[in-house]
Amino acid sequence: MFWPAVQGFWLALTSWDGLSAPRFVGLGNFSDMVSDPIFRTALKNTAIWLVLFGGLSVVGGFGMALLLQKERRGVGIYRAALFTPVVFSLVVTALIWRVFYQPDGLVDTVFRTVGLGNFIRPWLADPDTALYAVIVPALWRQIGYVMVLYLAGLKAVDPALYEAAKVDGASAWQRTRYVTIPQLKGVNSVVLSVIVIDSLRSFDIVWSMTKGGPYHSSELLSTYMYSTAFQSTQLGYASALAVVIFVLALAVILGYLIRAFREET
Protein backbone atom coordinates (compact mmCIF):
# COMPACT_ATOMS: atom_id res chain seq x y z
CA MET A 1 0.00 0.00 0.00
CA PHE A 2 2.84 2.41 0.76
CA TRP A 3 5.26 1.44 -1.95
CA PRO A 4 2.83 2.48 -4.70
CA ALA A 5 2.20 5.72 -2.82
CA VAL A 6 5.94 6.44 -2.77
CA GLN A 7 6.03 5.71 -6.48
CA GLY A 8 3.14 8.11 -6.94
CA PHE A 9 5.15 10.89 -5.32
CA TRP A 10 8.19 10.12 -7.44
CA LEU A 11 6.14 10.18 -10.65
CA ALA A 12 4.81 13.60 -9.70
CA LEU A 13 8.31 14.93 -10.32
CA THR A 14 8.53 13.48 -13.81
CA SER A 15 7.12 13.90 -17.26
CA TRP A 16 5.87 10.56 -18.52
CA ASP A 17 3.67 9.43 -21.40
CA GLY A 18 3.63 5.81 -20.22
CA LEU A 19 5.66 4.53 -23.19
CA SER A 20 9.17 5.93 -22.93
CA ALA A 21 10.99 6.20 -19.62
CA PRO A 22 9.82 8.87 -17.16
CA ARG A 23 11.91 12.05 -17.44
CA PHE A 24 12.75 13.93 -14.25
CA VAL A 25 11.45 17.51 -14.33
CA GLY A 26 11.65 18.46 -10.66
CA LEU A 27 8.81 20.68 -9.59
CA GLY A 28 7.96 21.52 -13.20
CA ASN A 29 4.53 19.89 -13.01
CA PHE A 30 3.57 22.04 -10.07
CA SER A 31 4.64 25.26 -11.72
CA ASP A 32 2.64 24.23 -14.80
CA MET A 33 -0.44 23.94 -12.62
CA VAL A 34 -0.29 27.57 -11.62
CA SER A 35 -0.87 28.63 -15.20
CA ASP A 36 -3.30 25.82 -16.04
CA PRO A 37 -6.82 27.30 -16.24
CA ILE A 38 -8.47 23.86 -15.99
CA PHE A 39 -6.58 23.18 -12.79
CA ARG A 40 -7.80 26.43 -11.35
CA THR A 41 -11.40 25.61 -12.30
CA ALA A 42 -11.05 22.16 -10.77
CA LEU A 43 -9.60 23.60 -7.57
CA LYS A 44 -12.37 26.20 -7.34
CA ASN A 45 -15.03 23.55 -8.00
CA THR A 46 -13.53 21.26 -5.37
CA ALA A 47 -13.78 24.13 -2.88
CA ILE A 48 -17.41 24.79 -3.87
CA TRP A 49 -18.07 21.08 -3.59
CA LEU A 50 -16.55 20.96 -0.12
CA VAL A 51 -18.61 23.91 1.11
CA LEU A 52 -21.95 23.06 -0.52
CA PHE A 53 -21.87 19.27 -0.50
CA GLY A 54 -20.05 19.05 2.84
CA GLY A 55 -21.83 21.90 4.59
CA LEU A 56 -25.35 21.10 3.48
CA SER A 57 -25.02 17.40 4.20
CA VAL A 58 -23.89 18.15 7.76
CA VAL A 59 -26.70 20.66 8.29
CA GLY A 60 -29.30 18.41 6.67
CA GLY A 61 -28.08 15.22 8.31
CA PHE A 62 -27.88 16.82 11.76
CA GLY A 63 -31.31 18.43 11.37
CA MET A 64 -32.90 15.15 10.33
CA ALA A 65 -31.20 13.32 13.19
CA LEU A 66 -32.60 15.86 15.68
CA LEU A 67 -36.08 15.47 14.22
CA LEU A 68 -35.91 11.70 14.19
CA GLN A 69 -34.02 10.97 17.40
CA LYS A 70 -37.01 10.27 19.61
CA GLU A 71 -38.46 6.78 19.27
CA ARG A 72 -42.11 7.15 18.37
CA ARG A 73 -44.55 5.75 15.89
CA GLY A 74 -43.53 6.26 12.27
CA VAL A 75 -39.98 7.34 13.01
CA GLY A 76 -38.60 4.01 11.80
CA ILE A 77 -40.25 4.50 8.41
CA TYR A 78 -38.97 8.07 8.06
CA ARG A 79 -35.43 7.01 8.96
CA ALA A 80 -35.58 4.14 6.46
CA ALA A 81 -36.82 6.48 3.73
CA LEU A 82 -33.97 8.93 4.25
CA PHE A 83 -31.46 6.15 4.47
CA THR A 84 -32.49 4.18 1.37
CA PRO A 85 -30.36 6.11 -1.16
CA VAL A 86 -27.22 5.34 0.85
CA VAL A 87 -27.24 1.71 -0.28
CA PHE A 88 -27.23 2.66 -3.96
CA SER A 89 -23.97 3.06 -5.79
CA LEU A 90 -23.16 6.56 -6.92
CA VAL A 91 -23.51 5.35 -10.49
CA VAL A 92 -27.07 4.22 -9.80
CA THR A 93 -27.72 7.56 -8.10
CA ALA A 94 -26.28 9.40 -11.09
CA LEU A 95 -28.42 7.52 -13.58
CA ILE A 96 -31.60 8.02 -11.56
CA TRP A 97 -31.01 11.76 -11.65
CA ARG A 98 -29.91 11.85 -15.23
CA VAL A 99 -33.34 10.51 -16.11
CA PHE A 100 -34.86 13.43 -14.22
CA TYR A 101 -32.72 16.06 -15.83
CA GLN A 102 -33.59 14.95 -19.38
CA PRO A 103 -35.50 17.47 -21.45
CA ASP A 104 -39.18 17.08 -20.56
CA GLY A 105 -38.20 14.93 -17.60
CA LEU A 106 -39.56 15.27 -14.11
CA VAL A 107 -37.47 18.32 -13.14
CA ASP A 108 -38.71 20.26 -16.17
CA THR A 109 -42.28 19.18 -15.49
CA VAL A 110 -42.07 20.36 -11.89
CA PHE A 111 -40.57 23.72 -12.90
CA ARG A 112 -43.33 24.21 -15.44
CA THR A 113 -46.04 23.27 -12.95
CA VAL A 114 -44.91 25.87 -10.41
CA GLY A 115 -44.62 28.51 -13.12
CA LEU A 116 -40.85 28.67 -13.45
CA GLY A 117 -40.87 27.35 -17.00
CA ASN A 118 -38.51 30.12 -18.16
CA PHE A 119 -35.71 28.77 -16.04
CA ILE A 120 -35.69 25.41 -17.77
CA ARG A 121 -32.41 24.56 -19.43
CA PRO A 122 -30.38 21.46 -20.27
CA TRP A 123 -29.29 21.20 -16.64
CA LEU A 124 -26.27 18.95 -17.11
CA ALA A 125 -25.19 20.43 -20.44
CA ASP A 126 -25.19 24.06 -19.34
CA PRO A 127 -21.82 25.16 -17.89
CA ASP A 128 -23.63 27.46 -15.46
CA THR A 129 -25.66 24.72 -13.82
CA ALA A 130 -23.78 21.44 -14.37
CA LEU A 131 -21.84 21.47 -11.10
CA TYR A 132 -24.90 22.27 -9.00
CA ALA A 133 -27.00 19.73 -10.88
CA VAL A 134 -24.46 17.12 -9.77
CA ILE A 135 -24.33 18.31 -6.15
CA VAL A 136 -28.08 17.78 -5.64
CA PRO A 137 -28.05 13.99 -6.16
CA ALA A 138 -24.80 13.71 -4.18
CA LEU A 139 -26.57 15.42 -1.28
CA TRP A 140 -29.63 13.25 -1.70
CA ARG A 141 -27.45 10.26 -0.96
CA GLN A 142 -25.13 11.76 1.68
CA ILE A 143 -27.70 13.31 4.03
CA GLY A 144 -29.05 9.91 5.09
CA TYR A 145 -25.54 8.73 5.85
CA VAL A 146 -24.65 11.73 7.98
CA MET A 147 -28.02 11.36 9.72
CA VAL A 148 -27.15 7.81 10.78
CA LEU A 149 -23.83 8.96 12.22
CA TYR A 150 -25.53 11.68 14.24
CA LEU A 151 -28.35 9.39 15.38
CA ALA A 152 -25.73 7.05 16.84
CA GLY A 153 -24.05 10.00 18.52
CA LEU A 154 -27.29 11.36 19.94
CA LYS A 155 -28.14 7.98 21.39
CA ALA A 156 -24.94 8.08 23.41
CA VAL A 157 -25.84 11.39 25.09
CA ASP A 158 -26.89 10.82 28.69
CA PRO A 159 -30.64 11.54 28.98
CA ALA A 160 -30.11 12.75 32.56
CA LEU A 161 -28.43 15.84 31.11
CA TYR A 162 -31.65 16.80 29.32
CA GLU A 163 -33.68 16.20 32.44
CA ALA A 164 -31.38 18.44 34.43
CA ALA A 165 -31.55 21.17 31.80
CA LYS A 166 -35.33 20.89 31.67
CA VAL A 167 -35.58 21.24 35.43
CA ASP A 168 -33.42 24.33 35.19
CA GLY A 169 -35.95 25.77 32.75
CA ALA A 170 -33.97 25.51 29.49
CA SER A 171 -36.04 25.75 26.31
CA ALA A 172 -35.87 23.14 23.55
CA TRP A 173 -33.56 25.38 21.55
CA GLN A 174 -31.30 26.00 24.56
CA ARG A 175 -31.15 22.29 25.30
CA THR A 176 -30.01 21.64 21.75
CA ARG A 177 -27.53 24.48 21.75
CA TYR A 178 -25.96 24.02 25.18
CA VAL A 179 -26.45 20.31 25.92
CA THR A 180 -26.65 18.37 22.65
CA ILE A 181 -24.09 20.15 20.50
CA PRO A 182 -21.25 20.20 23.07
CA GLN A 183 -21.93 16.53 23.81
CA LEU A 184 -21.51 15.66 20.14
CA LYS A 185 -17.94 16.92 19.84
CA GLY A 186 -16.58 13.45 19.10
CA VAL A 187 -19.13 12.72 16.40
CA ASN A 188 -18.59 16.12 14.86
CA SER A 189 -14.92 15.48 14.34
CA VAL A 190 -15.63 12.09 12.75
CA VAL A 191 -18.30 13.56 10.48
CA LEU A 192 -15.99 16.38 9.53
CA SER A 193 -13.16 14.07 8.53
CA VAL A 194 -15.55 11.76 6.66
CA ILE A 195 -17.00 14.71 4.76
CA VAL A 196 -13.67 16.26 3.79
CA ILE A 197 -12.20 12.94 2.71
CA ASP A 198 -15.38 12.08 0.80
CA SER A 199 -15.40 15.47 -0.91
CA LEU A 200 -11.82 15.16 -2.07
CA ARG A 201 -12.42 11.61 -3.23
CA SER A 202 -15.72 12.43 -4.98
CA PHE A 203 -15.32 11.02 -8.42
CA ASP A 204 -18.01 8.49 -9.27
CA ILE A 205 -20.97 10.82 -9.31
CA VAL A 206 -19.34 13.55 -11.39
CA TRP A 207 -17.81 11.03 -13.76
CA SER A 208 -21.14 9.27 -14.29
CA MET A 209 -23.13 12.44 -14.82
CA THR A 210 -20.92 14.86 -16.74
CA LYS A 211 -17.35 13.49 -16.91
CA GLY A 212 -16.35 16.92 -15.63
CA GLY A 213 -17.85 18.73 -18.59
CA PRO A 214 -19.22 20.65 -20.36
CA TYR A 215 -15.99 22.58 -20.98
CA HIS A 216 -14.62 21.42 -17.60
CA SER A 217 -17.35 23.41 -15.83
CA SER A 218 -18.04 20.58 -13.36
CA GLU A 219 -14.44 19.36 -13.19
CA LEU A 220 -13.16 18.36 -9.74
CA LEU A 221 -9.53 17.67 -8.93
CA SER A 222 -10.30 13.94 -8.83
CA THR A 223 -11.96 13.82 -12.26
CA TYR A 224 -9.28 16.04 -13.78
CA MET A 225 -6.62 13.75 -12.37
CA TYR A 226 -8.32 10.68 -13.84
CA SER A 227 -8.80 12.08 -17.32
CA THR A 228 -5.25 13.47 -17.37
CA ALA A 229 -3.90 10.05 -16.43
CA PHE A 230 -5.99 7.69 -18.49
CA GLN A 231 -7.32 9.74 -21.38
CA SER A 232 -4.51 12.12 -22.26
CA THR A 233 -1.89 9.82 -20.59
CA GLN A 234 0.15 12.63 -19.06
CA LEU A 235 1.05 10.36 -16.17
CA GLY A 236 3.56 12.70 -14.55
CA TYR A 237 1.23 15.67 -14.48
CA ALA A 238 -1.63 13.46 -13.24
CA SER A 239 0.56 12.20 -10.39
CA ALA A 240 1.29 15.78 -9.44
CA LEU A 241 -2.47 16.44 -9.32
CA ALA A 242 -2.85 13.39 -7.10
CA VAL A 243 -0.21 14.83 -4.78
CA VAL A 244 -2.24 18.03 -4.49
CA ILE A 245 -5.30 15.99 -3.51
CA PHE A 246 -3.17 14.10 -1.01
CA VAL A 247 -1.80 17.25 0.61
CA LEU A 248 -5.30 18.69 0.95
CA ALA A 249 -6.52 15.46 2.55
CA LEU A 250 -3.46 15.12 4.77
CA ALA A 251 -4.52 17.62 7.39
CA VAL A 252 -7.78 15.78 7.92
CA ILE A 253 -6.17 12.34 7.85
CA LEU A 254 -3.64 13.39 10.48
CA GLY A 255 -6.37 14.75 12.70
CA TYR A 256 -8.28 11.51 12.38
CA LEU A 257 -5.22 9.39 13.11
CA ILE A 258 -4.27 11.43 16.16
CA ARG A 259 -7.76 10.87 17.52
CA ALA A 260 -7.58 7.14 16.78
CA PHE A 261 -4.15 7.01 18.40
CA ARG A 262 -5.35 8.71 21.53
CA GLU A 263 -8.22 6.29 21.92
CA GLU A 264 -5.91 3.35 21.56
CA THR A 265 -4.02 4.40 24.67
Place this chain on the structure above:
Amino acid sequence: MIRRTGYHVAMGLISFLWVAPILWVIVISFRSFDDVAANGLGSLPHSFTFSTYKSAWEDADEFRALINSLLVTIPAVLLSLGLASVAAYGLARYSIPFRRTILLLMLMGNLLPPQILLIPISRFVELIGYYDTLIALIAVHVGFGLGFYTFVLHGFMRDLPREIQEAATIDGAGPGKIYSAVILPLTRPALAALGALSFTWIFNDLLWSITVIRSGEKMPVTPALLGLQGLFVSSWNVIAAGTVIAAVPTVAVFLRFQKHFVGGLAIGAVK
Protein backbone atom coordinates in the same frame (compact mmCIF):
# COMPACT_ATOMS: atom_id res chain seq x y z
CA MET B 1 -52.02 17.13 19.13
CA ILE B 2 -51.80 19.64 16.30
CA ARG B 3 -48.04 19.74 16.76
CA ARG B 4 -47.85 15.98 16.46
CA THR B 5 -49.96 15.93 13.31
CA GLY B 6 -47.84 18.70 11.87
CA TYR B 7 -44.70 16.72 12.63
CA HIS B 8 -46.01 13.65 10.87
CA VAL B 9 -47.24 15.60 7.87
CA ALA B 10 -43.88 17.32 7.49
CA MET B 11 -41.81 14.19 8.00
CA GLY B 12 -44.12 12.18 5.77
CA LEU B 13 -43.66 14.75 3.04
CA ILE B 14 -39.86 14.78 3.39
CA SER B 15 -39.74 10.98 3.38
CA PHE B 16 -41.94 10.88 0.32
CA LEU B 17 -39.72 13.40 -1.48
CA TRP B 18 -36.73 11.25 -0.61
CA VAL B 19 -38.19 8.02 -1.98
CA ALA B 20 -40.01 9.60 -4.91
CA PRO B 21 -37.00 9.59 -7.27
CA ILE B 22 -36.61 5.85 -6.78
CA LEU B 23 -40.29 5.14 -7.34
CA TRP B 24 -40.32 7.36 -10.41
CA VAL B 25 -37.43 5.50 -11.99
CA ILE B 26 -39.11 2.18 -11.30
CA VAL B 27 -42.25 3.49 -13.01
CA ILE B 28 -40.25 4.65 -16.03
CA SER B 29 -38.51 1.28 -16.27
CA PHE B 30 -41.87 -0.35 -17.04
CA ARG B 31 -42.91 2.13 -19.73
CA SER B 32 -42.66 1.28 -23.40
CA PHE B 33 -40.49 3.25 -25.78
CA ASP B 34 -43.50 4.60 -27.74
CA ASP B 35 -45.10 5.84 -24.54
CA VAL B 36 -41.92 7.71 -23.50
CA ALA B 37 -41.48 9.13 -26.99
CA ALA B 38 -45.08 10.32 -27.19
CA ASN B 39 -45.62 11.62 -23.65
CA GLY B 40 -42.14 12.51 -22.41
CA LEU B 41 -40.24 11.29 -19.35
CA GLY B 42 -42.08 13.66 -17.03
CA SER B 43 -45.57 12.32 -17.69
CA LEU B 44 -47.53 9.61 -15.92
CA PRO B 45 -47.26 6.14 -17.46
CA HIS B 46 -49.58 5.10 -20.27
CA SER B 47 -48.13 1.65 -20.81
CA PHE B 48 -46.69 -1.37 -19.04
CA THR B 49 -43.97 -3.62 -20.41
CA PHE B 50 -41.21 -5.99 -19.32
CA SER B 51 -39.33 -5.65 -22.60
CA THR B 52 -37.09 -2.96 -21.08
CA TYR B 53 -35.81 -5.48 -18.56
CA LYS B 54 -35.30 -8.03 -21.31
CA SER B 55 -33.22 -5.52 -23.29
CA ALA B 56 -31.09 -4.60 -20.31
CA TRP B 57 -30.67 -8.21 -19.19
CA GLU B 58 -29.94 -9.81 -22.57
CA ASP B 59 -28.96 -7.20 -25.18
CA ALA B 60 -26.84 -5.18 -22.79
CA ASP B 61 -25.72 -8.37 -21.04
CA GLU B 62 -26.29 -7.09 -17.55
CA PHE B 63 -26.58 -10.73 -16.57
CA ARG B 64 -22.88 -11.27 -17.23
CA ALA B 65 -22.01 -7.98 -15.55
CA LEU B 66 -23.86 -9.09 -12.42
CA ILE B 67 -21.98 -12.40 -12.43
CA ASN B 68 -18.71 -10.48 -12.74
CA SER B 69 -19.69 -8.29 -9.82
CA LEU B 70 -20.42 -11.28 -7.63
CA LEU B 71 -17.21 -13.01 -8.76
CA VAL B 72 -15.29 -10.00 -7.51
CA THR B 73 -17.35 -8.98 -4.49
CA ILE B 74 -17.83 -12.30 -2.71
CA PRO B 75 -14.17 -13.46 -2.74
CA ALA B 76 -12.98 -9.95 -1.93
CA VAL B 77 -15.27 -9.69 1.10
CA LEU B 78 -14.41 -13.15 2.42
CA LEU B 79 -10.70 -12.76 1.84
CA SER B 80 -10.35 -9.30 3.34
CA LEU B 81 -12.45 -10.10 6.41
CA GLY B 82 -10.61 -13.40 6.89
CA LEU B 83 -7.19 -11.78 6.73
CA ALA B 84 -8.28 -8.79 8.78
CA SER B 85 -9.70 -10.97 11.55
CA VAL B 86 -6.45 -12.96 11.81
CA ALA B 87 -4.40 -9.77 11.87
CA ALA B 88 -6.71 -8.15 14.41
CA TYR B 89 -6.60 -11.27 16.58
CA GLY B 90 -2.82 -11.22 16.64
CA LEU B 91 -2.63 -7.51 17.35
CA ALA B 92 -5.36 -7.48 19.96
CA ARG B 93 -4.57 -10.59 21.98
CA TYR B 94 -0.80 -10.89 21.85
CA SER B 95 1.83 -8.33 22.73
CA ILE B 96 3.47 -7.89 19.35
CA PRO B 97 6.12 -5.15 19.34
CA PHE B 98 5.09 -1.87 17.67
CA ARG B 99 1.55 -3.13 17.33
CA ARG B 100 0.04 0.33 17.66
CA THR B 101 2.28 1.66 14.95
CA ILE B 102 1.39 -1.26 12.68
CA LEU B 103 -2.30 -0.62 13.26
CA LEU B 104 -2.07 3.07 12.51
CA LEU B 105 0.00 2.49 9.38
CA MET B 106 -2.67 0.09 8.16
CA LEU B 107 -5.42 2.57 8.89
CA MET B 108 -3.50 5.34 7.18
CA GLY B 109 -3.18 3.24 4.04
CA ASN B 110 -6.95 3.09 3.98
CA LEU B 111 -7.39 6.83 4.40
CA LEU B 112 -5.02 7.74 1.55
CA PRO B 113 -6.87 9.31 -1.38
CA PRO B 114 -7.02 6.54 -4.00
CA GLN B 115 -5.84 8.98 -6.68
CA ILE B 116 -2.26 8.81 -5.45
CA LEU B 117 -2.30 5.03 -5.99
CA LEU B 118 -4.17 4.85 -9.30
CA ILE B 119 -1.24 5.18 -11.69
CA PRO B 120 1.32 3.08 -9.78
CA ILE B 121 -1.16 0.26 -9.21
CA SER B 122 -2.47 0.19 -12.78
CA ARG B 123 1.17 0.10 -13.99
CA PHE B 124 2.09 -2.61 -11.50
CA VAL B 125 -0.89 -4.76 -12.45
CA GLU B 126 0.11 -4.41 -16.10
CA LEU B 127 3.70 -5.30 -15.31
CA ILE B 128 2.85 -8.59 -13.63
CA GLY B 129 0.44 -9.46 -16.41
CA TYR B 130 -2.80 -9.25 -14.48
CA TYR B 131 -4.19 -6.18 -16.20
CA ASP B 132 -7.81 -6.62 -17.25
CA THR B 133 -8.44 -9.58 -14.92
CA LEU B 134 -10.96 -9.93 -12.14
CA ILE B 135 -8.19 -11.28 -9.89
CA ALA B 136 -6.41 -7.92 -10.03
CA LEU B 137 -9.62 -6.18 -9.01
CA ILE B 138 -10.12 -8.56 -6.07
CA ALA B 139 -6.54 -7.97 -4.93
CA VAL B 140 -6.98 -4.19 -5.06
CA HIS B 141 -10.16 -4.34 -3.00
CA VAL B 142 -8.61 -6.64 -0.42
CA GLY B 143 -5.54 -4.42 -0.14
CA PHE B 144 -7.57 -1.28 0.19
CA GLY B 145 -10.08 -2.59 2.75
CA LEU B 146 -7.74 -4.58 4.96
CA GLY B 147 -6.48 -1.69 7.08
CA PHE B 148 -9.88 -0.37 8.07
CA TYR B 149 -11.37 -3.81 8.78
CA THR B 150 -8.37 -4.75 10.93
CA PHE B 151 -8.69 -1.48 12.83
CA VAL B 152 -12.39 -2.02 13.58
CA LEU B 153 -12.04 -5.72 14.46
CA HIS B 154 -9.04 -4.96 16.66
CA GLY B 155 -11.10 -2.51 18.68
CA PHE B 156 -13.82 -5.10 19.03
CA MET B 157 -11.58 -8.04 19.99
CA ARG B 158 -9.59 -6.00 22.49
CA ASP B 159 -12.75 -5.43 24.49
CA LEU B 160 -13.47 -9.14 24.88
CA PRO B 161 -12.68 -10.29 28.42
CA ARG B 162 -9.17 -11.64 28.86
CA GLU B 163 -10.41 -14.49 31.10
CA ILE B 164 -11.99 -16.26 28.16
CA GLN B 165 -8.65 -16.62 26.48
CA GLU B 166 -6.94 -17.66 29.70
CA ALA B 167 -9.56 -20.31 30.35
CA ALA B 168 -9.14 -21.70 26.84
CA THR B 169 -5.34 -21.76 27.26
CA ILE B 170 -5.68 -23.72 30.51
CA ASP B 171 -7.93 -26.18 28.68
CA GLY B 172 -5.00 -26.75 26.33
CA ALA B 173 -6.13 -24.78 23.26
CA GLY B 174 -3.40 -23.30 21.02
CA PRO B 175 -3.62 -19.88 19.33
CA GLY B 176 -5.26 -21.33 16.19
CA LYS B 177 -7.88 -23.13 18.20
CA ILE B 178 -8.62 -20.10 20.38
CA TYR B 179 -9.02 -17.96 17.29
CA SER B 180 -11.40 -20.28 15.49
CA ALA B 181 -13.39 -21.68 18.41
CA VAL B 182 -13.48 -18.79 20.87
CA ILE B 183 -12.69 -15.39 19.40
CA LEU B 184 -14.27 -15.70 15.97
CA PRO B 185 -17.75 -16.71 17.21
CA LEU B 186 -17.71 -13.81 19.68
CA THR B 187 -16.75 -11.38 16.93
CA ARG B 188 -19.70 -12.34 14.75
CA PRO B 189 -21.73 -9.13 15.17
CA ALA B 190 -18.77 -7.00 14.07
CA LEU B 191 -18.02 -9.36 11.20
CA ALA B 192 -21.62 -9.20 10.02
CA ALA B 193 -21.61 -5.42 10.10
CA LEU B 194 -18.35 -5.17 8.21
CA GLY B 195 -19.45 -7.88 5.79
CA ALA B 196 -22.63 -6.02 4.86
CA LEU B 197 -20.76 -2.73 4.55
CA SER B 198 -17.86 -4.06 2.51
CA PHE B 199 -20.23 -5.92 0.21
CA THR B 200 -21.90 -2.67 -0.80
CA TRP B 201 -18.62 -0.76 -0.99
CA ILE B 202 -17.00 -3.26 -3.30
CA PHE B 203 -20.13 -3.92 -5.32
CA ASN B 204 -20.66 -0.18 -5.81
CA ASP B 205 -17.08 0.61 -6.78
CA LEU B 206 -16.48 2.47 -10.03
CA LEU B 207 -13.00 4.00 -9.87
CA TRP B 208 -10.93 0.83 -9.46
CA SER B 209 -13.01 -1.17 -11.91
CA ILE B 210 -12.49 1.27 -14.76
CA THR B 211 -8.82 1.59 -13.85
CA VAL B 212 -7.95 -2.10 -13.71
CA ILE B 213 -10.43 -3.59 -16.21
CA ARG B 214 -10.66 -2.70 -19.86
CA SER B 215 -12.76 -5.21 -21.79
CA GLY B 216 -16.53 -4.88 -21.67
CA GLU B 217 -17.27 -8.52 -20.98
CA LYS B 218 -15.26 -8.40 -17.74
CA MET B 219 -16.83 -5.24 -16.34
CA PRO B 220 -18.75 -5.53 -13.07
CA VAL B 221 -22.26 -4.16 -13.12
CA THR B 222 -21.57 -0.73 -11.60
CA PRO B 223 -19.20 0.45 -14.37
CA ALA B 224 -21.17 -1.54 -16.95
CA LEU B 225 -24.16 0.69 -16.20
CA LEU B 226 -22.24 3.61 -17.62
CA GLY B 227 -21.70 1.66 -20.81
CA LEU B 228 -25.45 1.13 -21.03
CA GLN B 229 -25.84 4.84 -21.66
CA GLY B 230 -23.76 4.62 -24.80
CA LEU B 231 -25.52 1.47 -25.97
CA PHE B 232 -29.08 2.72 -25.55
CA VAL B 233 -28.72 6.39 -26.32
CA SER B 234 -31.82 8.16 -25.04
CA SER B 235 -33.73 4.92 -24.43
CA TRP B 236 -34.19 6.10 -20.87
CA ASN B 237 -36.72 3.40 -20.07
CA VAL B 238 -34.12 0.68 -20.76
CA ILE B 239 -31.49 2.62 -18.81
CA ALA B 240 -33.96 2.90 -15.93
CA ALA B 241 -34.52 -0.86 -16.04
CA GLY B 242 -30.76 -1.46 -16.03
CA THR B 243 -30.39 0.86 -13.06
CA VAL B 244 -33.05 -1.00 -11.12
CA ILE B 245 -31.34 -4.34 -11.84
CA ALA B 246 -27.97 -3.01 -10.68
CA ALA B 247 -29.47 -1.68 -7.46
CA VAL B 248 -31.24 -4.91 -6.46
CA PRO B 249 -28.26 -6.81 -4.93
CA THR B 250 -27.20 -4.04 -2.55
CA VAL B 251 -30.79 -3.38 -1.54
CA ALA B 252 -31.20 -7.10 -0.84
CA VAL B 253 -28.07 -7.19 1.31
CA PHE B 254 -29.22 -4.06 3.10
CA LEU B 255 -32.68 -5.47 3.86
CA ARG B 256 -31.24 -8.77 5.04
CA PHE B 257 -28.59 -7.21 7.29
CA GLN B 258 -30.37 -3.95 8.07
CA LYS B 259 -29.51 -3.79 11.74
CA HIS B 260 -25.86 -4.76 11.24
CA PHE B 261 -25.56 -2.38 8.34
CA VAL B 262 -26.69 0.73 10.19
CA GLY B 263 -24.74 -0.36 13.25
CA GLY B 264 -21.65 -0.74 11.08
CA LEU B 265 -21.93 2.77 9.67
CA ALA B 266 -22.09 4.06 13.20
CA ILE B 267 -19.04 2.11 14.38
CA GLY B 268 -16.75 5.01 13.63
CA ALA B 269 -19.06 7.62 15.07
CA VAL B 270 -19.60 6.40 18.62
CA LYS B 271 -16.03 5.33 19.24
